[in-house]
Amino acid sequence: MVTGSGGPLVERDAVHRDERISTSRSGLGQFVFRDGSKLAVGAGSSVVIDKFVFNDSKSVQQLTVAAAKGTFRWISGNSKHSAYQILTPAGTIGVRGTVFDFYIGNDGTTAIVLLEGAARFCGPAGCQQLTRRCDCVIAKRDGTMTDTHRAGRRTLATLGNRKALPFLSGDQRLSASFGSMSGSCGISAAVEIKPTAPERARPPERASPQKAPRPGKTPSNEPGKRGLDKGKKGQDTGKKGQDTGKKGQDTGKNGQLDTGTKKGRG
Numbered sequence: 001m002v003t004g005s006g007g008p009l010v011e012r013d014a015v016h017r018d019e020r021i022s023t024s025r026s027g028l029g030q031f032v033f034r035d036g037s038k039l040a041v042g043a044g045s046s047v048v049i050d051k052f053v054f055n056d057s058k059s060v061q062q063l064t065v066a067a068a069k070g071t072f073r074w075i076s077g078n079s080k081h082s083a084y085q086i087l088t089p090a091g092t093i094g095v096r097g098t099v100f101d102f103y104i105g106n107d108g109t110t111a112i113v114l115l116e117g118a119a120r121f122c123g124p125a126g127c128q129q130l131t132r133r134c135d136c137v138i139a140k141r142d143g144t145m146t147d148t149h150r151a152g153r154r155t156l157a158t159l160g161n162r163k164a165l166p167f168l169s170g171d172q173r174l175s176a177s178f179g180s181m182s183g184s185c186g187i188s189a190a191v192e193i194k195p196t197a198p199e200r201a202r203p204p205e206r207a208s209p210q211k212a213p214r215p216g217k218t219p220s221n222e223p224g225k226r227g228l229d230k231g232k233k234g235q236d237t238g239k240k241g242q243d244t245g246k247k248g249q250d251t252g253k254n255g256q257l258d259t260g261t262k263k264g265r266g
Contacts, residue, residue: 017052021045023070028172035059037077037084040178042166045070050087059083071103073167073178076117090139091123099179100130103164108141111159113151113168113185121145134185152186 015021015031021041023029029041035058041047051064059079066087076084076098084095089108093100098117104110112121114130121128124143130136136151138158156162156169166172168187 015049017049020048028174030175030178032177033060033063033077035063035077035079037063037079038073038075038178039065040073040167040174042071042073042172043163045072047072067102067104069104069106071101071164071166073099073101073174075099075178088139090141091121091145094120094122096120101165101167103159103161105159105161105164109138109159110140111136111138111155111164113155113165113187115185136185150185155187 009015009021009029021029021031023041023043023045025044027041027043027045031039031041033039033052034054037060039047046068047070048066048068049064050066051062053061053063055061060077060083061079062083062085063079064085064087065074068089074086074093074095076095081094081096081098086093086095086102088102088104088110090104090110093102093112096118098119099115100112100117100119101115102110102112110121112119112130114135115133119130121130121137121139123139123145125145128137128145128148130148134151135148136155137146137148138155139145151168156164163169163171165187167174168184170184170188
């Protein structure tokens with residue numbers, strides 16, 4: 001939904017000077033000014049048409065737009081470049097025959113991405129020129145400003161909002177009259193990329209379980225088995241003693257037999 005100061009706006013409603021335009025979280029407004037300039041207002045945005053002065057030739061002497069938050073696309077019309085001015089919490093965008101998207105976060109952080117023509121962003125610490133397609137500048141309320149650089153996959157991460165530039169990412173679609181602006185400056189690719197899940201650590205390997213002994217059998221290294229072995233050894237020793245005694249008896253028997261035989265012969 002798109003609302004003005006006086007209530008909801010519908011197609012072809014007029015927008016007046018000093019009127020605040022706001023959109024809902026899913027809202028989208030597309031406005032065409034008398035000189036052919038166009039302003040797209042994305043979801044969750046707020047903007048005021050601050051100054052709006054026309055010439056008789058249907059061009060503007062001055063058109064100032066004060067954007068408070070949200071995302072926008074600006075397309076210049078037939079007026080002189082110096083007639084346009086866009087105010088943001090972090091600085092001023094000067095228009096030079098231009099198409100560009102810009103975003104303003106809740107903390108006032110402002111990003112501009114040039115699509116056609118040229119633009120200049122000026123903040124408390126100075127100005128940066130945008131002259132090539134996909135040139136980008138990010139500025140903060142405190143005057144901190146990046147150098148002009150190419151927009152790409154890191155832009156949304158820097159802004160901390162994956163929906164910061166929805167017309168480039170494809171989250172919101174504009175009508176053909178606002179131009180598709182072929183290519184997305186790498187913003188849509190940034191949205192499509194999914195982080196790779198970290199590789200899971202392999203669980204520690206478990207030793208193979210030892211087979212339990214069958215009932216009635218005791219492993220050889222257990223005390224019970226050693227006791228049995230000693231008992232058996234004792235029995236074997238006793239048996240040897242018996243064998244020795246038997247051998248002695250046999251020897252005595254042999255001696256008696258031999259002696260008797262000899263005596264008989266004598």
